Amino acid sequence: MDNIKSINSNLELNPNLSTDCVIFGFDFEKLNVLLIDRGIGSESNNANRLALPGNLIYDNENLDMAASRVLNELTELKDIYLEQVGAFGDPDRISKESDQEWLKSIRAKPEARVITVAYYSLVKMDDYAPHASSFAKSADWYAVNDIHELAFDHFEILQAALKKLKEKIRIQPLGFNLLPEKFTLGQLHKLYEAILEKSLDKRNFRRKILKLDILTNLDEKQVGVPHKPSQFFMFNEVNYKKLSETGFDNFGF
Amino acid sequence: MDNIKSINSNLELNPNLSTDCVIFGFDFEKLNVLLIDRGIGSESNNANRLALPGNLIYDNENLDMAASRVLNELTELKDIYLEQVGAFGDPDRISKESDQEWLKSIRAKPEARVITVAYYSLVKMDDYAPHASSFAKSADWYAVNDIHELAFDHFEILQAALKKLKEKIRIQPLGFNLLPEKFTLGQLHKLYEAILEKSLDKRNFRRKILKLDILTNLDEKQVGVPHKPSQFFMFNEVNYKKLSETGFDNFGF
DNA sequence: TTTGCAAAGTGTTCTTTTTACACTAAGTTA
DNA sequence: TAACTTAGTGTAAAAAGAACACTTTGCAAA
Numbered sequence: 001m002d003n004i005k006s007i008n009s010n011l012e013l014n015p016n017l018s019t020d021c022v023i024f025g026f027d028f029e030k031l032n033v034l035l036i037d038r039g040i041g042s043e044s045n046n047a048n049r050l051a052l053p054g055n056l057i058y059d060n061e062n063l064d065m066a067a068s069r070v071l072n073e074l075t076e077l078k079d080i081y082l083e084q085v086g087a088f089g090d091p092d093r094i095s096k097e098s099d100q101e102w103l104k105s106i107r108a109k110p111e112a113r114v115i116t117v118a119y120y121s122l123v124k125m126d127d128y129a130p131h132a133s134s135f136a137k138s139a140d141w142y143a144v145n146d147i148h149e150l151a152f153d154h155f156e157i158l159q160a161a162l163k164k165l166k167e168k169i170r171i172q173p174l175g176f177n178l179l180p181e182k183f184t185l186g187q188l189h190k191l192y193e194a195i196l197e198k199s200l201d202k203r204n205f206r207r208k209i210l211k212l213d214i215l216t217n218l219d220e221k222q223v224g225v226p227h228k229p230s231q232f233f234m235f236n237e238v239n240y241k242k243l244s245e246t247g248f249d250n251f252g253f
Numbered sequence: 254m255d256n257i258k259s260i261n262s263n264l265e266l267n268p269n270l271s272t273d274c275v276i277f278g279f280d281f282e283k284l285n286v287l288l289i290d291r292g293i294g295s296e297s298n299n300a301n302r303l304a305l306p307g308n309l310i311y312d313n314e315n316l317d318m319a320a321s322r323v324l325n326e327l328t329e330l331k332d333i334y335l336e337q338v339g340a341f342g343d344p345d346r347i348s349k350e351s352d353q354e355w356l357k358s359i360r361a362k363p364e365a366r367v368i369t370v371a372y373y374s375l376v377k378m379d380d381y382a383p384h385a386s387s388f389a390k391s392a393d394w395y396a397v398n399d400i401h402e403l404a405f406d407h408f409e410i411l412q413a414a415l416k417k418l419k420e421k422i423r424i425q426p427l428g429f430n431l432l433p434e435k436f437t438l439g440q441l442h443k444l445y446e447a448i449l450e451k452s453l454d455k456r457n458f459r460r461k462i463l464k465l466d467i468l469t470n471l472d473e474k475q476v477g478v479p480h481k482p483s484q485f486f487m488f489n490e491v492n493y494k495k496l497s498e499t500g501f502d503n504f505g506f
Numbered sequence: 507t508t509t510g511c512a513a514a515g516t517g518t519t520c521t522t523t524t525t526a527c528a529c530t531a532a533g534t535t536a
Numbered sequence: 537t538a539a540c541t542t543a544g545t546g547t548a549a550a551a552a553g554a555a556c557a558c559t560t561t562g563c564a565a566a
Contacts, residue, residue, distance in 0.1 A: 014269070014366075016267070016269070016270070017269070017270075017342075017368060057342075059366060060366065062342060062343045063340055063341075063342045063343075063368075084339050084340065086337050086339055086340065087316055087337065087339065087340040087368075087370040088316075089270075089310075089315060089316045089370070090315045090316075113267075113312060113313065115270060115316075115340075115368070115370075117340040117342070117368075167420075167424075171420075184514085185514085185515090186513070186514070201553095201554070201555070201556085202514090202515085203515085203516070203517080203555095203556085204553070204554070204555085206515080206516085207516095207517095208552090208553090222514095222562095223562095224562095224563085225512090225513080225562075225563080226511075226512065226513090226562070226563045226564065227511075227512040227513040227514075227561075227562065227563075228512080228513060228514045228515080228560060228561035228562060228563095229513090229514080229561070229562065230513075230514055230515085231514085231515090437543085438543085438544090439542070439543070454525075454526075454527085455543090455544085456526095456527085456544085456545070456546080457524075457525070457526085459544080459545090460545095460546095461523095461524095475533095475543095476533095477533090477534085478533075478534075478541090478542080479533070479534040479535065479540075479541065479542090480532075480533060480534070480540075480541040480542040480543075481531060481532035481533055481534095481541080481542055481543045481544080482532070482533065482542090482543080483542075483543055483544090484543085484544090
């Protein structure tokens with residue numbers, strides 16, 4: 001954090017206001033989330049060593065920018081889909097002993113609550129290979145379904161982010177943010193199943209998504225796969241914008 | 254505000270964290286929102302004298318409770334539907350001159366930003382006759398559609414709340430919170446039209462809402478109306494809960 | 507070289523939901 | 537008693553959703 005401060009040496013971090021990012025990635029199998037290992041936590045329990053990446057907010061920084069700064073500092077990614085989940089501010093949200101330690105380390109008034117404004121973001125997993133940073137001793141992708149506990153109230157935040165993502169993807173085709181430029185319908189299909197946590201009929205899924213006319217068939221096939229190769233598609237942004245303007249509001253899965 | 258503080262004299266208000274409530278009401282014609290007149294604002298412009306009711310948050314108070322405290326102090330209502338809209342914290346959100354004045358009056362560090370966590374709530378208009386309070390020189394209902402400007406970034410917050418309400422009512426039948434115990438289908442119909450800002454076919458609306466089986470026909474008619482009297486209905490909470498559990502997720506307007 | 511494997515790709519039928527649409531009924535007021 | 541106002545009702549056509557099975561293609565293993 002020190003080096004961050006030096007970049008902005010004339011600015012003050014607000015000791016009672018932070019942002020946390022739920023960064024989702026998709027590995028073609030399941031939904032993952034990027035967590036940092038704080039290196040502290042109870043001995044009996046590794047789970048609460050893990051936390052969402054987050055940081056305090058500068059006094060003159062707007063919330064969206066703070067979130068994208070956190071994301072950028074950790075992953076070096078820019079222009080990432082970001083959406084606010086909400087504010088979390090239970091006075092006792094930092095009640096676990098291991099969390100208190102951390103609180104002291106950032107020199108916040110220990111008696112005052114830290115409010116966090118949570119965001120979720122969708123990134124192409126290929127674009128970021130986790131590595132340590134100024135920010136985190138270590139950062140890694142974890143399967144969302146394997147997570148049952150996190151530091152602070154981060155588990156609760158994760159669940160809230162998942163809920164928002166589920167709701168949102170039914171209305172707006174966000175999936176492309178989680179896939180590489182080129183992807184197959186099978187991959188997109190699996191992504192929707194992973195997010196919605198239910199299986200979707202293959203033929204119905206294909207018919208529906210193709211009917212939206214927001215995919216461009218690249219006339220290019222997979223190579224080297226031990227089965228019938230799939231066509232590659234890419235997201236057609238122009239058609240998507242047309243569609244949004246004429247007011248589609250249901251992706252209806 | 255002083256008398257609030259005296260009630261909680263051992264507690265500290267956080268000068269940089271507030272909550273604002275978008276309190277919606279329905280007068281059988283249109284959607285209304287409860288605004289307070291701060292009594293200050295530019296002379297040329299009355300609009301930015303008006304603001305959402307809000308207040309600073311106590312250091313040890315959770316966010317939801319702070320919002321319902323604000324609502325309760327203003328209206329004396331309890332157990333009101335409340336939902337978080339999100340956090341608003343542009344450093345320049347208090348940039349208008351008239352707003353700066355207000356800032357000084359609450360003795361916040363003028364250089365620091367005030368983050369606000371916004372909520373929206375749905376109240377039965379009959380249950381609250383606006384009156385002055387410790388809280389506001391005056392409070393009144395205003396038609397949502399007539400509002401084009403508010404103090405601070407409150408107009409933006411209002412728009413965000415409206416958007417959330419629209420999204421939510423498509424998924425969950427919230428309308429009952431805005432109507433008296435007994436209401437007619439015509440009133441409910443108008444309410445949906447007001448919130449969704451579009452007209453809905455009368456027959457289709459009735460069929461759909463009745464099919465949900467969450468309304469109890471009270472076998473009681475309007476009296477004294479200069480037209481065919483309507484049946485009164487009430488919300489059937491038991492059936493609604495059954496419905497929620499078996500997982501309805503679409504009210505589909 | 508043949509066989510097996512694994513995922514791709516493809517249509518039809520039935521059911522449910524949505525949409526569009528117009529007249530009669532009941533009470534009040536003039 | 538005529539005029540006005542909102543309540544209340546059904547049907548048909550179109551669209552969307554759900555359920556369902558076999559062929560194709562490329563690779564790998566026998």
